[in-house]
Amino acid sequence: MRKTQGGLSLVELMVALALSATLIFGVFTVYMDSNRTSQVSNALARTQEAARIAIDLMARDMRMVGFQGCADPDDVTLNVIADDPPTDDFFETTLRGWEVTDGTWADGTEYDNTDIESDAKVGSDVISVQRGETMGIELSGKMDVENANVQVKGDDVERFGQNDIVMISNCEAADLFRISSQPSSDTWAHASGVNSTNFLSRAYTEEARIMKFSSSVYFVADTGRDDARGNDIFALYRQINQLDGSLLPPEEIVENVENLQIEYGEVLATNNIRYRPADEVGDMTSVKALRIGMLISHSDPVRDDNDTAAYALPGETITGTSGGGAVTHPEDRRLRRTFVSTVMLRNRD
Template sequence: MTRSLRPLPALRTARGFSLVELLVAAAIGLILLAGLSTLFVNNTRTQAEIEKTHRQVENGRYAIDLLAVDLRNAGYFAEFNPTLLATPAVLPAPCSTALADLHAGLALAVQGVDDGDAGLDCLDDLRAGTDVLVVRRTAACIAGQAGCDAASGPGPFFQASLCNDATELNSPKVTDFYALSLDTAGLTRRARNCSVPAALRRYKTHLYFVANNNTAKDGIPTLKRAELVADGAGAAWRIVPLAEGIENLQLEYGLDLAPAGGDGVAELTAADPAKADGCAAPACAAGNWRGAVAVRLHVLARNAAATAGWVDKKTYTLGRKADGSSNDIAAAGDPYKRHVFQALVALPNPAGRRIP
């Protein structure tokens, strides 16, 4: 009697998947992998855009805050009251390092150049069509004190007199009330007791401008500041990058032009005070700038990196032009996202001194 042979259980369980089953499994795996890859790429791209936006907002706000802080200190000269100075016959050249022009600039806490580059040879790579802001003041701290610059070496330095005698505060000449020098030589003004030297402060002139590049030919517009520094040969300008992606800076000034000295409140807003209120003569231009008591800041910030698939078709309004028309910046049509930042900054030092 013969028996039929049956496959052993171990052999039956050892059989693999069929070719069809493997192909189906591979197809499902590829579909899942494609979905996960797409999700990962989209999330990465979204995160990159969020980071770009954060950097843009951070740079725009930082630029506004930096300008606002300096403007609030504009016209600060310690114990010296610059309203005693005569208004200069002509506007001081912003880039001039001559000591005579530095003295003339003391009467003008702020000054600006509206959409131009004439006489701005000290500003390298200035972006066309943007404004330039000049802020003049002294340091809030006394040179040589902890946390402040040293009271030696190159300046410029400013010294306000507190000595009430015939050679200083009782002198008929306002120029005896203070001293301004590129170094410590000639700073002979005295303290209240008239026996020891008065405190020294660093004299600061800052020129804010927008450059086409942060570093050479990188194509990233950047807010920069030219700082007046002195060396053994005289004075020079040091350029300091401040905020990347700042593409445009436009300014409007609140002017107190009341003939009796004003009350510190602006009754006129102008993009170019030198031409405001029918002004044409150089002396009138200087007088208008002296009446600046507030500044409205308009900053256009741009992403430093392009966004794939994006085309900027927006028009941005940055205040008004000198002729009163809207200052519209046409759509760039490029792959960079932009945002406008604005602020109105009062100038407490020049405005407060105009209050009767």
Template sequence: MKKSQTGFTLIELMISLTLGLLISASVIQIMISNNATEGLNRALASAQENGRFIISRLRSELLMVGRYDMLSPDLNDDVDLVVEAAFVDNTPVALPGDFSNDLAKGSLEGATGTSDTLVVAFQGSEDCRGNTFGYDADEEFVVVNEYFIDGTSLKCKGFDGRVLRGQKIAVGNDANKAYTLLDDVYSFQVLYGITEPTATTDNTARPVQYVAADQISAAKTAGSQVVAIRIALLIKADSNMMLGTSSSFKLLDAEAITPTDKHLYKQFETTITLRNSKNTVRSRNI
């Protein structure tokens, strides 16, 4: 006896094809979603890594601001150290007009929508680029570092403070050559923590107010001193990851910023206590 053979009906084939297409579409969607998630994670990791690096770098350098030790055996003594100590103690954050050989050099409040410029002074053996300006190895002098945004890069320049003050002629190292600390920095904002005016007889040397660079001069006239620096940066992730919408960011006292593209951006902020300046302020009240 011959057995009849039967196959799939047309309806069964159509159902199978439909189910196969649905399953394939689901798998493809999961793969696309995983790729997008992976790209987002890479972008976040990139921004986070760059942010941690620059915050750590700036913190380690700015902790030295206001330092001056006349008793240090490494300090070069070719100038009047008492006068120089008074300058560094009173000018941890430099302003335009503080340096006779470069009256424009100093911390600046950026115009609306632009970044700030930070200029600081301290006793050290090299500037932010590792330059020694002709001094012997490990020999210390007054270092002046300038931090600013050039295009989309956070850069620094270093100077011999004695040259800026007209006490010596520049030796070696091109002070006008900027060193790039980090690329893809969209904004760099700075505020300065100042103490109470001397009239209050407050000797705690704690920051009671944070002001912009253009307010420091008036504060110093009243007897206040800068004892802390607050920094905020907006960093673009090193990735081609694009978001659906652009976010707005509010950095310190600056107006809200909305990047023109839809890349991933991340905001970083830190406050650095200038322990050397705090000790100087406290010593005045002993």
């Protein structure tokens, strides 16, 4: 007699379930591993992108420290006649740095009692640079005498107004003055009402360059935001000046920068360069290179364990909170990386 299949035996059913469970677990494991790899890769890419943007922005300013056109700052002293100037000695103040050891690091400077002094992260660094910034403006004619109005033309002329600060230079002289008149489209006066004198250091010709006075300060501060685990999110901030020389409020430029450390390449008598932190540099005017280091994280907890590693930056080691160091980072599950770049100061060769 022919027999038909009446169903599965218990053993066959258990074997089938075991094989199915193994297959599903394998697929799930592959998915989780792939997802974790994707998260880590994304975090690393975002961290590298943040580092590239932060270092590029800073390096662009740092390379131009002390720029005043073709006038060599080692040979040509900027003649400052503007009242309430952003600097009394451009050569001395073009590059300055501070170690933020407490909330009073800026005592005696223009950053004292400002948002920068109170917000800058303790254990990080602050750096300030000043330079001329080329504008789309040129002289439309030569000055007959040193106190003559400056005749200008160009796309950026309309950006300037009364009391704004202007830098003008050629290869032999440089001046910093305030515009005393309501500027027309082609005439800027520099009367003694907003300047210590109405005489520039020379009568400039069409070859002179017109520049904006640019001041930038970089520091790390708390954004006021928290990640998914309640940890603070820090960022790199920059404060720049307006055309009249006054400082704008600090602006966040790159998120997740946790620490900024800078060493200054000071030229020794032997012509060798020695890198030291700001508080150990004897003369900032002898600095010809900067070593910029940043500790950058990603705000998502993509690690399998807490980050207890120590990170080496120029002149400082950033440790975990239980490491006992003076400068610490939270022992969380964020991905962190250090980035270091050396920048040569073009105007201090």
